[in-house]
Amino acid sequence: MSHINTAKKQNNIIIVGAGPVGLVVALRLTQNGIPVTILEESSAPIAEPRASTFHPPTLDMLDTLGLSQSLLSLGRIAEKWQYSIFETGENAVFDLGVLKDETKHPYRLQCEQVHLVRAAAKELNRLAPKALIYNAKVTKIGENSVGPWVDADINGTKERFNGRWLVGADGSNSIVRRELGLTFTGQTYPAASIAIGTTFPFEKYIPNICGVNYFWAEGWSFSMFQTKKLWRVGYSLPKGMSDSLATSSDEIQNKLRKIYPSKTPFRLETARVYRVHRRTVDTFRVKSILLTGDAAHLNSPSGGMGMNSGIHDAFNLTDKLISIFKNRADEGILDQYSRQRRFAATADIQRASDQNHKLHREQDYKARLKTLHTMQNIANDSQKLLDFVRESSLINSIKRANLIN
Template identity: 40%
Template sequence: METQGDAVGPDKRRVVIVGAGPVGLTAARLMQEKGIPFVLIEAAEQLSEDLRASTFHPPTLEMLDTLGAGAPLIAQGLIGRTWQIRLHPSGEKALFDLAAIADDTAHPYRLQCTQATLCRILLAQVRERGGDVRMGMAADAIEQDDNGVRVTAKAADGSTEIFEGGWLIGADGARSRVRGEVATSFEGKTYPETTILATTRFPFEEHLPGLSNVNYVWKDAGTFSLLRLPDLWRCSLYPDGDETIEDAVRPESIARKLQEIAPSDTPHIVDEIRPYRIHMRIVDRYRNGRILLAGDAAHLNSPSGGMGMNGGIHDAFELVNTLEQVIDGVSPDLLDRYTRRRRPIAEDEILKQADRNRSRMQERDPARRREMLAELQAIAADPDKARAHLLRTSMYTGLARAAEIA
């Protein structure tokens, strides 16, 4: 059965947002602040609780502050004023202290908190302010013409509903339905290794002196990372040598790897084990007429450095700020600036930087590792170099570069 959505004919001010992840919900909240009408549709009936992104960088927290979402997020997260690259088991490290950028931001730290926490905060705020959110509605058919866009969405029971508006934002993640309406290519690569996420409440901080809340670690012939959240540690592990993925995700293999990291008579009780592959891809364009992409729908990158979700939130701010001007009467051609500003930043400052981070930690040669560690220690020890490095890894450099693009 087909039913008609709210709009009777396309309201050219109304924006249809597909995807209730951090990017789509950020866009919705920003539209509320600007008085832009919207409807947000999401295929899932409930917000995802999967453990995905968990690092928020300073400029992202500043943006969320403008929506009233920064403070409640910080209250539920864990502040990390340092992060490090480390050799195991010696504990030698390059330690980066975000106090070096204290004059540049009100948030000189990384916040460790789950993506799901932000989504819950934003969704509650959107609904409290009367926002139109339709969970359990999957975008099926998408059309556009000179007057607007039309999205036919399908519910789990097979019923459909039509949503019309002037513009469509695809913020529907890595498996985006909207992407195919915009991009003619999604080029890149899939990395050969499989990452295994294991979460545990084991107190690594009591066993490994000098840990930060974010730690990227070289071990003999391999690597791992330890990221701390308020109530657990998330460990990124990899199969050993010729170990198959099936063997690597077995509880006994995870237990052995965690014992190698922090030997203990107390078991490393693991809550979750999840293998996943990492991609590095980007669309050729972010806009096709009245349809635009943001976040993972437009670009995918290695999680090393924690820039994917943050970059998607930055996309949402740039896009909505530009779309506001177009809705108020500026030529739609201004929306091409969105692609000009965000695509090269995603490619150079997010994808390539994440790729370098990943390549560095995959280095196996002990001598080269020592060289890299010495180089990083020298940067951390030099105030000017440390500030420049932290401005870039905290994503300020990319934002400043984007703002200069006309």
């Protein structure tokens, strides 16, 4: 096995996974003069659209990395979002403008996460051209007296990377988490969901549609998010439906015609089935190895909380690593990172996303109407609205987590 020189790499931070969370960790550390090596199994930035919602505090964070403006140019701002009964049009509209005194971005940005991945990778490559290594399949990790190490197969060549800290940002199937022997606890929801991307201009045909919509309709419910070029439509699949049937053109066309009876076929750009989880590990730190994002916790994407919470993990973690490197802070603050972000994941994000998941899938009409009237009461009261959008935008979650010692 070929080994990278330990003396040169022992103060390095190794990051496994170059998705949005791993790249945010890498870029923020690099901008603060801390050397990183980031290992990514794919051959290029992952091009799948996946998450598409950026909440206000997330955009404020990305401002500090110089990334928000490029995302704004590639996405679509949603100043308002709504819950609505599709057939009647009765709705509750939440205006994020009430956050104007608390954030530079009082809106949700609908922009596919691939744009963040590409922008962060480009900036990282500009600042540290050799930091990001593609085609790097991690095969094993461990720790010795000087710190963590990672074995990886890079284009058929075996390499060992040594560092001071190791960050696992390698998603739900994290090899870092598995090598640590940590397992998720929690649940997987019984019904799978599907996310569809179509260029059809629904905004021309559906009255009072917002950029972000959660619709209750007869016999089903669905969400609609408008990015710069696509409408992203999501809904739960009937129990027992196969992935192949769910993603078949006929099935999707029939479903979309329930939203608008187009006489011509809908142009489909993407269709992806996914399982919804509510899971977390017991700790985000084991000695010099740390977990972040989906490697540490999984939740329903309802409310746009998955990628956003991962980026919030990344900023909390890098705050502490920067303090250790620059200010010689006690390394025990990394245990605080684990406590703070695990609290956010379980007490706030998973609780709220679970509530959103169940709320949107309510089938009883009377229960839907009762919830809608409660929402209208909130939307029409300025203080209640402010309190509500602070919660739904994860502003309060960040503040509560940061109070944990």
